[in-house]
Amino acid sequence: MNRSVLLVTHSGRAEAVHAAEEARLALQDVGMTIIDESGSAGASGVEMVVVLGGDGTILRAAELTRGTGVPLLGVNLGHVGFLAESEREDIHEAARRIAAREYDVEERRTVDVRVLRPDGVVTTGWAINEATVEKADRARMVEVVVEVDGRPLSSFGCDGVVMATSTGSTAHAFSAGGPVVWPDVDATLLVPVSAHALFARPIVVGPSSVLAVEILTRSGSPGVLTCDGRRKEDLPVGTRVEVRRGSESVRLARMSHAPFTDRLVSRFALPVTGWRGRGPNGTAARDGGGTRGTGVAGATPEDGR
CATH class of the missing domain: 3.40.50.10330 (Probable inorganic polyphosphate/atp-NAD kinase; domain 1)
Known part of the structure; x- marks a missing residue:
């Protein structure tokens, strides 16, 4: 064969x-x-x-x-x-x-992305790491409102909003201040980027939740959607982006x-020298600086293209 x-x-x-x-x-x-x-x-x-x-x-x-x-x-x-x-x-x-x-x-797991434009046009996409709504104009913030499961959570001006898988938690979401999530956790992260708000903390939701980001009509700047740092789509003011658990x-x-x-x-290269704990099998651990890993989670597309 x-x-x-x-x-x-x-x-x-x-x-x-x-x-x-x-x-x-x-x-x-x-x-x-x-x-x-x-x-x-x-x-x-x-x-x-x-x-x-x-x-x-x-x-x-x-x-x-x-x-x-x-x-x-x-x-x-x-x-x-x-x-x-x-x-x-x-x-x-x-x-x-x-x-x-x-x-x-x-x-x-991946995320499926649905974009609803104000003119009624609907497009779809996907990502294994993250879908990011970012400002299109480098000199201006984009005004957004974020939503979880059909309910508004908060609105603010920001540089962007990252919606990531657990795999992507060590990619763009990590650089924006989000938590590291172990890859076997079935969850989606929402991480605001440079938000001007009292409450703009990263959140983690379960596999059935749907996240949404709307570019407010009061926003003087449009946005751009980027999936995995590779596929881009312009987002006019008034556009809504929905992210849910991926079908594939x-x-x-x-x-x-x-x-x-x-x-x-x-x-x-995290410092762990001096650790004297015990491994999963109960044996005494060796003092050292960690083992040579073989990577699991996500990373930004810029890392070693």
Whole structure:
């Protein structure tokens, strides 16, 4: 049986090009057929998508493969690399495990986005990390009212509002002051960005809740919707943006069972030297600065594109 892998890479980076050639040879050595991103077949019929680059490249691969159910395996060539599973030096081991089917598949929830314009036009979108309503004019704030489950919560002027998945909690939402949410928590975050208000705190809602942001008619500035830092749409004054639990998930191939805590410590280089606690199995922990992680949550598309 012919087993194929789609290879997606950041062609603008020399390191990614060299890593792609190494991955191609490693996968061919274990009997896999390689399909390039430029191929006409795309992700149709492939067993896995191997992505070489940063999390921005993985977000692009998720867009290319949406609706196929094909899992993505990220090889980190970026900086933070939360979505990536393997590191640059692990390419040959990753190829072996793909051929042996020695990996798990993790489902990551997305958000569905619905835009209702004042002229009656309705458009839709989606995101694995976040949907962000931002000001279109850099010199002016955008006036918005935020809503949870059909009830208004607060209105304020701001630079924007981030509505993120748990996966995206370490991306734009994190840089805007939102909490880190473990990726197995089925929740949606709303994080105001530079809001001029007494109450403009990040909030976390459950999987059945619907968030909405309306650009108020009194706003002198329109907005722009950005999904995963990749897909943009202009938002005239009076536009309403609704965000709810996504109808499709993104599937990530996992070769490590490292706890998210370890991955967080590794990716952000958090200081844990001196810890003397006990691990989940009750054994005494070693004093150290954390373990080498393999990224789980989201990161901004700018991180290692």
